Amino acid sequence: MVNSRWTWEENKQFEDGLVEFAGDCPNRWERIAARIATKTAAEVEQHFAVLLDDVAAIESGVIELPEYDESDGFRSPESRKSPNRSEKKQVAPQRKVARPWTEDEHRLFLIGLEKYGKGDWKSISRFMVKSRTAAQVASHAQKYYARQEKEEENKKRRSIFDNTIAETSSSLASNLCR
């Protein structure tokens, strides 16, 4: 092994690979490793084993994610609004204030996806991302997949606006002198 350290970028590619090539995918580690220039299939497989160990540790309660205080989950209209303005639509200030996902939560989410499959938000919430409800997990998944699709599109579809001056002028030149 040349370098056993995993950078943030490598980890991200690894996690994306886990999702793209599902658990029963043949040659899984090879294919994931193909996406990570600096890692071999063996290293990927080993990295996954470590991940499972972490999961075991989390599940046995060694690591505890902070459980969010839900009592403070509601927005107070006074908290940030200028008291000056006359009331316009004081409809339902009952919406919960958004709590951004932490990196750890997201990691657990990906592992849960791995273990219970896309769609079983209930199990993922109950056994992996205990700090989030099933609805929150589903919502997170929705955004997660939407974003992935968007990135995929950006890679695939090229607009003419992506052309650089260099490319444009060179092809222009070759087209002009037929």
Added chain:
DNA sequence: CATAGGGTTATTG
């Protein structure tokens, strides 16, 4: 100061 991103809530299958 508009808007993309990322959350929650409502609606639908």
Added chain:
DNA sequence: CAATAACCCTATG
């Protein structure tokens, strides 16, 4: 229930 749409707040350029 899950999937999807609508909605909404906030960070950011």
